[in-house]
Amino acid sequence: MELLNKTLQSIEGLNDSAMKEARERLDNLLKPPGSLGVLEEVAEQMAGITGQPRPTVGGKSVIVMAGDHGVVEEGVSVAPQEITRQMLPAFIRGFAGIGVLARQAGAKVVVVDVGVAGGPVDIPGVVSRKVRPGTGNIAREPAMTREEAVQAVEVGIEMVMAEVGQGATIIATGDMGIGNTTPSSAILAAFGNYSAKEVTGRGTLVNDDVMAKKTAAIATALQINKPDSADGLDVLSKIGGLEIAGLTGVILGAAASRVPVIIDGFISTAAGVVAAAIKPECKEYMIASHLSAESGHKLMLEYLGLKPMLHMNMRLGEGTGAVLSMNLVDAGCRILNEMATFAEANVMDLEEDRILK
Numbered sequence: 536m537e538l539l540n541k542t543l544q545s546i547e548g549l550n551d552s553a554m555k556e557a558r559e560r561l562d563n564l565l566k567p568p569g570s571l572g573v574l575e576e577v578a579e580q581m582a583g584i585t586g587q588p589r590p591t592v593g594g595k596s597v598i599v600m601a602g603d604h605g606v607v608e609e610g611v612s613v614a615p616q617e618i619t620r621q622m623l624p625a626f627i628r629g630f631a632g633i634g635v636l637a638r639q640a641g642a643k644v645v646v647v648d649v650g651v652a653g654g655p656v657d658i659p660g661v662v663s664r665k666v667r668p669g670t671g672n673i674a675r676e677p678a679m680t681r682e683e684a685v686q687a688v689e690v691g692i693e694m695v696m697a698e699v700g701q702g703a704t705i706i707a708t709g710d711m712g713i714g715n716t717t718p719s720s721a722i723l724a725a726f727g728n729y730s731a732k733e734v735t736g737r738g739t740l741v742n743d744d745v746m747a748k749k750t751a752a753i754a755t756a757l758q759i760n761k762p763d764s765a766d767g768l769d770v771l772s773k774i775g776g777l778e779i780a781g782l783t784g785v786i787l788g789a790a791a792s793r794v795p796v797i798i799d800g801f802i803s804t805a806a807g808v809v810a811a812a813i814k815p816e817c818k819e820y821m822i823a824s825h826l827s828a829e830s831g832h833k834l835m836l837e838y839l840g841l842k843p844m845l846h847m848n849m850r851l852g853e854g855t856g857a858v859l860s861m862n863l864v865d866a867g868c869r870i871l872n873e874m875a876t877f878a879e880a881n882v883m884d885l886e887e888d889r890i891l892k
Contacts (some may be wrong), residue, residue: 538689539784545791549583549819557582557589563876568890571870573844577822578867584795584820589872592865594702595642597854598694598785599626599633599709601661602650602687602777605672606756607714611749613739614713616669620651622711626853627660633709633853640858642707645698649690650712650777664690666777673718673756677773684772684780691784692791699792705861706789706796707824708803709854712778716829719805721753721774723831725762726808727838730754736801736830767812775809782806787813790820795864799857800827800850804835811839822864825849825856 561575562568569575581590601623607616625631626646629638637644648656652669666687670678679687695706716738723734731754737746760773771780783806789796790810798807798821811818823836825845836843844863849856877884 536685538692539685542692542787542791543814546787546814546816548816549580550586551583553586553588554579554583557871560588560876561871563878564870564874565877565880565882567885574863574867574870577864578871580822581795581864581868584793586793590868591872592861592868593704595640595705595707595861596645596698596703597633597637597642597707597709597858598645598647598691598698599711599854600647600649600691600778600781600785601711602781603652603669603712604714604718604776605670606674606717606752608672609674609748609752610745611717611752612714613741613745616652616713619711619713620653620656623648623656623658623661626711627658631853632851632855633858636855637858640861642858642861643703645694647690647694647781649687649781662694666690670718670776673721673760673774674752675759677760678718678775679772679777681768681772684768684775687777687780688784688787691781692788695785695788696792699794704794705864706785706794707854707857707861708782708785708796708799708806709857710778710782710799710802710852712776712802715776715778715802717749717752718774718776718779719802720831721756722770722779722805722808723835723838724753724757725770725774726764726812727834729834731757734831734834738829767809770812771809778802779806779809783809783813786810786821787817790814790817795822796820797822797824797857797860797864798841799824799854800852801829801832801835802852803857804832804839807839808835822860824860827856
């Protein structure tokens with residue numbers, strides 16, 4: 536708990552003066568004000584996060600947290616639990632979706648076993664930080680103890696701080712865990728005061744029978760565990776997941792380090808919801824990568840007040856949408872740094888009194 540408390544105390548708001556300076560430059564570049572849309576917005580946010588009026592993107596890392604879920608006993612997924620473990624070598628070797636897209640983005644892939652079912656994951660390259668071998672079945676019991684939730688969050692903090700220490704200037708979140716849309720939906724229901732039916736999506740395209748089991752499991756989890764939405768760690772420990780807890784720590788640790796964190800899809804955004812409940816200021820360090828095809832993701836993003844950059848009907852997870860967005864963040868910073876102003880280019884400026892304010 537000491538590391539978590541220290542991290543929370545280190546999270547501050549964005550640097551207003553750096554943002555103001557960045558915005559002034561953006562408004563004077565060789566273009567109509569605001570004409571590069573989200574690229575300008577993310578450049579200004581990057582200035583506020585880093586405290587640098589001319590921010591740049593250097594080292595990139597995607598941290599993929601892996602964990603299993605006891606709720607799969609309720610028949611909520613079409614995939615067997617063993618796939619969580621079996622996918623990890625593909626992440627490490629670079630031929631899973633995250634490996635391909637991270638390679639394209641020039642991002643380092645960090646894979647962490649924070650809660651994979653069974654014994655140790657003996658796969659070269661996988662960081663072994665298992666808190667426990669999977670969560671409890673949330674339809675029958677809490678996912679984990681509060682102490683285990685804190686431990687998993689602190690794993691995430693340690694991992695992101697290690698990456699920043701090695702030169703990462705931007706972090707992406709990724710996940711692997713069969714059945715993890717079920718606890719993510721439960722988290723959304725708990726914080727947003729939604730019914731199980733309103734938040735439950737089809738995940739890996741489950742059929743109507745599995746969908747009914749999934750909805751029922753979420754409703755039961757909320758009923759028997761009674762998560763307290765005023766207490767982020769309570770929600771996390773009762774109905775969350777170990778990889779979700781790890782990603783919560785990644786987000787908090789990135790914010791404490793004044794490093795932007797690109798949020799992937801449904802599971803990563805569930806971690807974002809928990810992180811924001813624990814420390815609301817960390818929302819300012821989040822960049823929403825894409826709108827997942829999972830039905831509850833739009834509700835999550837609205838809850839956090841985040842706007843996704845991409846709308847590509849993706850639902851894979853792993854961090855794929857987040858690493859795709861890294862180049863957009865880089866592009867925004869390059870516009871701010873490399874595009875000339877009217878004065879620098881000796882071009883006549885726009886007539887200020889004719890611009891809509």
